[in-house]
Amino acid sequence: MRDIPFSRRHTLSRRQLLGGLTALGAGLACPSWLLAAAQPLSDDPTEFQAIARDAWIYAYPMLMHYQTMQKQALNPKANEYVGGFGQFRHYSELFTPQNRDIVTPNNDTPYSWAWLDLRAEPWVLSVPAVDAKRYYVHQLVDQYTQNFAYVGVLSTGREAGDYLIAGPEWQGETPAGIKQVLRSEAEIVMILGRTGLNSHDDLPAVRAIQQQYQLRALHDYAGTAAPAAAAAIAWLPWEIKTGLGAGFIPHLNQLLTLCPVVESERGLRERFARIGIVPGQPFDAAALSAVQRQALIAGIQQAQAELKAATEKTPRPLSLFGDRKTLANDYLKRASGAALGIYGNSIEEAFYTGTKLDGSGQPLVAGQKYRLRFAPDQLPPASQFWSLTLYDLPDRQLVVNPLDRYCLSSRDALQRDADGGLTLLLQTEAPAEQSNWLPAPAKGPFFLALRLYGPSAAVKAGQWQMPKVERL
Template sequence: MLRSLTLGFVAFLALAAPTVDVRAEQASPIDCRTIAKEAYIYAFAPMENYNTWRKQAVDSSAPEYVGGFNVFRHYSEPFTPDNHDVVTPNNDTPYSWAWLDLRAEPVVVSVPAVPKDRYYVLQLFDVFTFNFAYIGVRSTGFEAGDYMIAGPRWTGETPKRVTKVFRSETDIVGILGRTALNGPEDVPNVKAIQADIKVTPLSAFLGTKAPPAAASIDFPPYEPSKAATHDFIGYLNFLLQFAQPADPSETALLARFATIGIVPGKAFDPTTIDPKLLADIDAGVRDAQAELHEREAQTLTANGLFGTRAFLKNDYMKRAVGAAKGLYGNSLEEAWYGGFIGNGSKPSVMRFAAGELPPAKFFWSATLYTLPDRFLYANELDRYSVGDRTKGLVFDKDGSLTITISHDAPSADKKANWLPAPAGLYSLVVRAYGPSEEMMTSKWKLPPLQTAAP
């Protein structure tokens, strides 16, 4: 287990690797501010990812801890308002979490065969939060399989017993699994499927001698306040060591970043930097934060914010906005997202006309979150979402479906379709798993929130 909590942040800034002296890099004040802005936007998603990864794979005292690297932790119950592992959690599919360390050798992720009416997916993302691979009913089918996950430096041959190989451009990989749960009585079935989702080092899978263990790493504590200053460079340098060799598309970018001290695996010591240049770096960080907040406010859907590097085309602002709105969103072909901001003190309805329910291959749901924290809202019904699997929904005589969203309970004839909301602002997120082509191309539109009739 690669876990060490002995170093504090000061020690992190002074790792054994040689420090970078920005004064020697000849970055002008104007360039320094501009580059710092660009670099902070680049670093935002990886840092947010690290905040989760450290708690789940490194900090054994954290409630989110999954057991270390190269092991699954399965949750068989749906999320509740007490779960704060991630923001905007999906309440339809209990999660399975794993973090892979691929430095010593690849691992094999094994999955069982599942019934044709059972949805599950394993989403694989790298340090940068790119969704580089999927295992699940949409992408690999309902059959059992053994999938090898290899890091950027692996050069071996594909074993015959392996169903398929997925390559990651980083040595650390996250897996977020989702298995559809059809009500409380379905929990034993979900547990049975999850029990057969496993991760095994390649050598153990093949029954061969294990390679030498990778070097131990001191994972620095993540402090959001420091990550929002020039100290983000220390975090980025730490994370970039797991992404070597760098993607060729970033060669020029990383050379530019090096002029302000961004070098993979190198320590960052602010005391070696001219105070004026340090102030320019901080100014660039503030510029980046302002633009990120503006773009986040302008972005009304998560569709298109998540995917492979090729899909996102190295659009680091888009990647940052995705992380800001909620980490680990699915690629569009796996799940479609839509939604609104509302106020629970003003009752609203969302009405789907007859034949116009979300055209999803697997299922759809509408989940409500508190703002600004984006967690599930505790309410008297213990109802956090409604969708095509919600029992007891009442359709109108014309075949339409009207969902009421409000803080106060509606009249008795509308309570079956009531989604309780806080008295203030909330976020409503509609998800469709296995979206149709018309959803992915925006030909199908989510009906707007409307003021409820008195």
Template sequence: MGSATSEAKINNPSASGISASDARAIAKEAYIYGFPMVVNYRTMYKQAIDKKSPDYRGDFNTVNSSKSVATPEDKFVVTPNSDTPYSYVWMDLRAEPVVITMPKMEPNRYYTAQLVDLYTYNFAYLGTRAFGNDGGIFVIAGPDWNGPTPAGVKVVIRTETQFAYGLFRTQLFNPADLANVNKIQAGYQAEPLGSFLHKPSPPRAVGVDWPTPSDDMSTSSSMFPLVNFLFQFCPPNTSEKDLLARFAKLNIGPGQTFEFSKFSPEIQQAINDGIKDSDADLAVVMKKINTDEISSGDLFGTRDFLKDNYLYRYVGAKLGLYGNSKQDALYFGYFVDAGHQPLNASKSSYELHFGKDQLPPNNAFWSLTMYDGKSQLLVANPLNRYLLNSTNLSSYEYGSDGSLTLYVSHNKPAAVKESNWLPAPDGPFYCVFRVYLPGEAVLNGSWKKPQLQPV
């Protein structure tokens, strides 16, 4: 009988003395921490596990490519870019490393492979900025591998999780350039290390009983069992020892079993309230984004760069999962107008004005992309125009002083303005201004984005 009582105390936190206020605080913290892992898993499930999903891209350790840029039909991730056709590889690194081949590229075309772990940290990059356009062969190794660097390999890159994502972006100059991009994409290759070395591979890692994502998985306590599940592929980081000890008080973390129904009604309410409390933290960061106090460059990067700022990692995953680290791209969000009013094209039209020589300095290109405020996806329109970008600078109309004004509205503007028009939905929207390989003035903040002026 004594052992049963002890077991009850371990498995029922309401009996182990946790207060409702502690449960609420821990639930908020664990929700902010776990949200990126959960939405990342949802993408992995759709792209590499569920063969019936419209977003299925192929099995683990194989590169698959979208043959065109993203359109409103693409729903695999919120706030996708439509400048660079994507290629994808989900890597299972449990049995052995994966070898990625990057093809050689002409010097003026930007291409990149962003490497993302299960926490959504950008742990490394391949491509233009990181290694130049000469291509090469790279070994991506999980936390348990300690072999030598094989001959012909540029570098071995390690990740702290046993699964990782490679997200490739290849610059498209114009619609006629698509065949060239598709040819480049065919040169992205991934294979297990044994295959690359022409040696027998180690035994395959055991199969995984992958949980099916639920609709409320990222918005309720149903996320916590999934976070616990994912920890088996994420060896605990020593920097998080105290944090995980706190989470364990709510049965969240490595080796834990979270069963919401086993908590007392009071603790259940506290957990739900804690998750809702994350909205206030999100609002604080959004205010700083809207006043340009922080940028996307603060939200995405390596674990070392983010320095355990789980709130920023959460906001990054919520606004634009798989955003680039700032050295590869900076994203300037337009969520409010110059008067700090929410953007709504059913109530107003807008103008974005760049004085002569005031476009952002960059070593690749820039773009302004439109998103529906409700779905966070690209906006269907009669022109099939989802963005305006610098590869089309010669097609725009300019002011007599050399300035450039871009027009954002639901209704079609006068014919003279149509080349500079970005169509908006008939309601709430937001825009993202991306600068790829940003110049120093963009990186150090001395270049300021112009405000979106209501007309």
């Protein structure tokens, strides 16, 4: 029920996880000071398995993030390619049931994507002023998939502004005109922009705002000489079966060259080195002893099982996304967020909930009539807007219907109940009054996703819940 823009969710099968146990070790482009001398690896199978389990869970969101970067920033032939580093690609077409490349799409907030390489210098994100009816946000994500900063109406206001995005090693002076310095723990940053769409007729205005989002290297912004370019990186090719098998270690070793150790993880990094996880160090699974290989496989299997169990556990945590302080180095929680819907917003920005069951615990299915009623004191408490979208199952796609209506929202002209509450109708057959009708599929099960943009303090404190869906 999270936003999963432009990447299809992957099921973690045993075959995928264990499919690549041959070496992916290759020369990793990184500073020479990161190349640690090889040290003897643990020959204790219990210790090796435990470290492999912890390291795989730690690495999983970083690997899924790398998969996205491969498509969007590194592979010009990919449909998702945004143009490389340092430029936006804007998406402003409405999704329909015919768009099936992604799961759980939404038409609330057309996306703007960009990737930044901060090794040589920071970059400046410039945003326009917007009026009181316009929502937008830029979510800044580091290589750990932490939402380390936000620029948008809820975090920085509605005025125009220039924001400097700096890597962990930058020590330069902040030029005049910069409203805020946003510091990343990693050298590669992804920006996921969302611009609120108020209606179908609002698309030209959304596109006009998107065109005003600007990215400039610091030297271009300040009018100074360009710094020396960062060294080219020989990025390892990505293949999900090997990348989530024993091949995760070479990938992690390369990614960690761009993620200087933070103090709270120093001991963890030292422990990881016991199985060959060292920034910039090649890794060859074939060079392990039979006992070590078996322990590595067992650790990956254990991690897979624990992540699967965590994603199926209910109730789920109030939010699976945030910065390092919010996530508190809970790596299973971070991995669960990536598995359930990578790039979900922090709860300060948006809240996601929903259901595939009615109030009696039965699946929502075509052919039945349902209603979702918000009492006057239960209306979704969102400062910006809320939306309810219906998706089929198991594909999690929008549903063909005669109104081409795929969600209901606080921005729509919904008919209130006599007491001020709100009743939404969920069914296949058109009701007599259609203003509050969200069409269900002609066959099969479905689920509902409720998104609140700018959730209230009560939502963030866990004191508000979506009402049960009632079968009529």
